Amino acid sequence: MSIAGKIRFLLLILGACCIGTALSLKNTISKKDLLTHEAAELQDNLHQKENIVNEFLSDPQKIEQAKQFHLNERYGLDFINFYRNIGINLLTYENSELKFWSSFTAFPTGLDGIREGSTFLQLPNGWYEVIRKTKGNYSLVFLIEVKSQYGIQNQFLSNDISPYLLPSQSLSLASFTDTEVYGINKFDGTLLFEVKLKQGYTKSIYATIEVWLWTIGIFSFCLFFNSFCVWLAKRGNLMPATLLLALFFVTLRVTDLEYGWFNHQFNLLIFSPTIYGESFLLPSLGDFLLNVIVLTWLIYFVYKHRDQYRLPSWLVRNKLAGLLLYLVLLVVFGLMAFVIDQIFYGLIINSKINFDITNIINLGWISWISIVILCLVWFNIYLIIVILLEQTRVLNVTNKERLILFLAVFSCYLGYRLATGFNIFFIVYAFFIFIIGWNVYLRNSRFSIGVFTGIFFCLAFISSIKYLNFIDSKEKNKREAIAQKLESTDDPKIISSIESLEVGIYTDSFVADYFKQPALRRSDILQRHINKQFLGGYLSKFEYNLYEYNSLDSSINGQGVPLSYYKQLVQSGSVKASESNFFYRLNDTFGYQNYFGIIPIFQDNHILGTLVIELKSQQYNYNSQLPDILIDRRNKSEDDYSNYSFAFYNYGRLANQSGKYTYKLSGSEFRAEPKKAQIITDSIGYTHLVYMPIASKMIVVSKEKVSYVVRLATLSFFFLVFIIFSVALYSLIWVLKNIDESWGGWFNINRSLMINANKILYKTRIQFSIVLSVVATLLIVGWTTYFYIRDEYRRQQEDFIQEKIRKVQLSYEKSIFNSGLPKASDESIRDFNQFADVNAAYLNLFDVRGNLLYTSLPRIYDFGIIGRKMGAEAYIYLSQMQRSEYIDPNERIGEFKYSSAYAPIRNSMNETVAYIGLPYYANEADYQRKIGLYINTLINIYALVFVAIGILAVFLANQITSPLTFIQDSIRKTKLGQKNQPIQWSRHDEIGSLIKEYNKMIAALEESASKLARSEREIAWREMAKQVAHEIKNPLTPLKLGVQLLEKSWREQDPNFEKKFERFNKSFIEQIDSLASIASEFSNFAKMPDTKLEKLVLLPIIQQARDVFTNTQNVEIYIFNHATVEVVVLGDKDQLLRTFNNLLKNAIEAADPEARCVIKINLMNDEENVFVEVADNGKGIDPEQQDKIFVPNFTTKSSGTGLGLAFVKQAVENAGGTVSFKSFAEVGTTFYLSFPLS
Structure with a gap:
């Protein structure tokens, strides 16, 4: 067996072994094994934390230092900087009073519920292993977070095992009803808690190995079939080889699409239909990618053997058949464009993939896979066109006839498009085909940078046009959906939330207890309870008011309007909310929603009172009113409305507006038919979607137009992507080809690189040097600028928050200068919230011991996301180190990072009475937005510069090397033995010196050539004379011997003389013919x-x-x-x-x-x-x-x-x-x- 045959056999064995191992791994590794593996890792990490805590508690010196943490700032800060970063927090108590805390994440209610040693406790935001050690009147309480448990979940807050203990997030705490559990023991071996495997967990190391085994196995099978088909093709069985490879790939994909033996093996996002799904053949993005890969493989196989395919001889000879075939090819090329257009229209429209290529850094890996699919599809189209055009070269059709037929078909289709709707896409696509045809028919498919630059430009132009068209179409559909959503009076999600609200309040025991004895309870406590329990999610964008009435319909706290007012609203035409018993919607609102609920509070069929809740939607500002950390993912809208402006017109007059665009008071400039959306473009760069639910009401959704700079950046982006893809693909094919042909490994590749490097033209070296120099310079400048801008943005944020905290500090000190720090009451809470609103900031006020007094964002504390303490480092800097202000740029809640500023509040006696905190929750998002905008702008500019530099490099290289090209042509025409014209050059530069020496050389060369010619002729004729003598001697020898034998027979009267004479005569004639042939050959050559x-x-x-x-x-x-x-x-x-x-x-x-x-x-x-x-x-x-x-x-x-x-x-x-x-x-x-x- 040959080496190639052995390798094919090994590929088959490798593929079978990999897939067999993957199946064995899937069937062998059970959930119990996964649970054991993951739980063991969790326990080991937990024991490491316990060991660190125990080492600390066993060191008397460290314990003494811990007692001084609230007095010695250096000790406290050193502890925070080391232990908090590894997931360990500490609380120190003196006489049961909290003195020091290393984090505001969580706080136990007191020491009474914590026993000595290790305890597993649930705190407001999760489960912790709490380790307590008491020495005298000091208690040290260490908190090791085991699992977070937040009332809100989003990308920052998740109810998972602590990443310090288990980065894979594969486990959750087990309940009593769970069966497959694993006990996690403390360091001493006693049970601490039990865990279970998360449902649907598939991201284990075994799953990753399984994916790779399947991938390697299938790839090995593909290589085996490809190698076998190549072997068949080399032996003249090209069509069977092609059909066999096609059958293999079709069987591979169809069976996978039908039975899911590969794509259903793994829970991968790329195979999820929630990302993209179109049809049976394209059920997911992953299947789309696999289909394109196998198609590329098959087409490239045909492309590599394109010279071996033959058309029937009758088709080659028949001109009419050739013309018809060429016409069919043009129709096929057009159908390919139509199919590609529809496929990528579906990829953009029917998917949730982010295709915002103007914001490159926010493109995820799913987006880049889609771009790779686009590149592969265009690569396939190019290969198909080249294959088909090269096959038609043998037809009895001239290039002139081909051009006439191409222009005729193009003109017909252009006329059709002009009549039905002009689209430049097909014009550029036709030019793309023309360039390929010109290169195939007239240039014999020779490689040329100019040709491929034209091809890449056409592809980039087509892709950018279709991308912008598809995005515009998708955006228009989105705007229509927004307008219809704004028209809708009752949002199903809001109605569902209202229904949950009224059921919750109606059955809530806390509310009933409040109405039993309202005089003993504060109204703000009831409001805080209802806000925390029922007014989250979709109801968070509503402003609310609560009014309590007793059983006699009188106001309990003397505030609000009479209950009869709301009852009158019901009678005057308010619409009852669907599926609600107590809530109504005011019917005369447009541009906002206003609900109110009249909820009776009963106990044992005895009415205790009535609670009225009024909900009024905030202005249509879709930038969230809350920090991202407080937006639950279950209630967060998937749509991003931040780039839109809205206007509501009632009877032609502006009723409400939101966003950056400034609308006119009159809506006369907007016109549309009822129930039909219409796009209007104005002169200041905005497009407006106008939608009229009824004749008297109009909704306008506006968005800034895509600028021409962005469109140009889109073109340059695709141009660069295609160039990079082509270089990468060529490099991959070149490496595989070298390995496949030489079987010599990397040594042969290195040798080939060295050989090819020596073949690079001087012109190409100049082009490469120019491009490389500019690119390197731009990259260095861009990289340096990036770091400078990044630091500058951070400094700007620090300056902003520093200026803000100083203004807030001075304003609040001024407000309490005469009256002092207000005591907690409903009025003081309202005053503090108004103070925060006036300063347009979230504010927290802490007492001198770091306890929370007031906050303008109570929800973050009510949900137990953080404890009611100020930041540990901030408290040390302000309280112990007596700083006048402190900015913490790295405060963190879960995975949410933000900056906070703190400052002391002094009274008229210049005594510190409180600390005010200003958390800047938007700083990280603002930083990412700014730095993202800079990077995107830089990339778009660099993309344009790279294209321009490439064109300039070609121009400059041609200018520089044009003298060399001129000399090269002159040298090419130089021939020995004839008169050669000297080169004329007027400049006295390096090229002039070279040409002067060249002219001297050809003069000397002519003389040497003349002498050499004479010498060679003499030598040649000597050799020829020897050869002639040798060739003549060969026939003469048998002639002489024959004559001698014949003479002897004649003398001796041999009876067989006549026979011998006849035989010798025939031989003599043959030898004479041989001599004549030799003479003729030399005569003809002469x-x-x-x-x-x-x-x-x-x-x-x-x-x-x-x-x-x-x-x-x-x-x-x-x-x-x-x-x-x-x-x-x-x-x-x-x-x-x-x-x-x-x-x-x-x-x-x-x-x-x-x-x-x-x-x-x-x-x-x-x-x-x-x-x-x-x-x-x-x-x-x-x-x-x-x-x-x-x-x-x-x-x-x-x-x-x-x-x-x-x-x-x-x-x-x-x-x-x-x-x-x-x-x-x-x-x-x-x-x-x-x-x-x-």
């Missing part, structure tokens, strides 16, 4: 300069030479005419005929006598030359003899003059052509002849 040049059609001459050997036994001669024009050359007919006779005769003589001799003659052309290939399957030429093959009198046969191939070379050169050959032992020899077209 006559070579006597050449009669005339215009000749080459194909009939080749056919005439073939006819001479047609009846030769076991010989097959095929002529393949791939020429696109009638091939006419300038040459001597007799010499060309003898040339092809000699080549065919040599090929037949070199064939194996026991095998069939197959000779293939291929005829091709470009715009300047015709190329003839004569290939045989003979024994080949010995490598040691190949250098002498065209030398006169050299022969590899036992008899012969050695002038045949010398005559071929001279005859071809007389016609202005060249001849060369390649020969491989036991494979065959191919002669390559080229002639200039006449």
